[in-house]
Amino acid sequence: MTVVTPFYDKKNQCLSCKHSYSTTRIRSRFVKLAGYDSDFCPLYQSDEVNPLLYNVSVCPQCGFSYTDDFTAYIPPVLKSELEKKISLHWQPQDYGKIRSYEDAVNTYKLAAYCALIKKEKKVTTAGLYLRTAWLYRKIDDKEQERRFINLAAHEYIDAYVTDGASGSMMSETKLLYIIAELLRRQDKIEEAAAYLSKVISKQHLSNEPKIIEMARERWYEIREMHKEMKTM
Known part of the structure; x- marks a missing residue:
């Protein structure tokens, strides 16, 4: 009899270099939500079965990191920037397996950097900063949590002032x-x-x-x- 675990491998193709790879995701039926903090941080019953840890896909070949909130198209000039600022310095590593909280923090920082280079919407970048703050809260690093809350607040304010709600996914x-x-x-x-x-x-x-x-x-x-x- 096959035992179904909370984790499964999802096939991905890198938006930047087109390399095919797999990354871990969590089956929704195993996710047990206990509530939310006042800044919408989800509180899960299990520290390990936490979808926040696996939101970011990281290409093991070129380092491009993104979430489902990113737009799929990368203009050639920005692809060149990604290669120059990320891929040329990338030491091949695999974030596609079971992640620790430290691993997850690293993936969000990578995704935020990619979002800035790729010129994603400010609310997308803000969301990455906010989720990084949530992960730091989980491991009780108050200084870094506050730092990323500050970064998220600035991005959300810029999004509201620049685009208003019409330019937001919120x-x-x-x-x-x-x-x-x-x-x-x-x-x-x-x-x-x-x-x-x-x-x-x-x-x-x-x-x-x-x-x-x-x-x-x-x-x-x-x-x-x-x-x-x-x-x-």
Whole structure:
């Protein structure tokens, strides 16, 4: 009798060099979600059966790293840049097997660098930074978690200012909320409150009541914090 494990091999073809390779993925039926943090970080029941570890595909031949959020087409001039900045310096290595949290962090950093070179949407790069922060949170590296939360916040703000919600894969409600929450986690309370007020003021245009509720909860927390500071 064949024993089905949570892991399987997915066939990939590198978007850059066209090399064929396989990479590990997790069967969805084995994924047990326990909840979410206030910045949407998924909390899984198992540390090992965690899809976050396997989101990034890394070509073992050229080093090009990407997620399903990347666009498939790479213009020739950008392909040349990828070769110059990544492939020429790449030491062949295989991230296609079972990954540790350190391995996963490395794959996200590679993907973020590729996203910048390839000129992916800012929300795509922001998402890579945010997921890197989540992985650092999981291994309790607060300094690096804060660093990548800061990088993610800057990219999300640039995305909102430059393209607005129309240029994002997120709704305006979710984009404004995540900016506010990442600012709050950096103790930039006034800036966070300003973005939360945008979420709440636009609630009549939103069909995401859960995010509106989360925004109200964060707003309440900030208000209570201000009250405590005044009484100190």
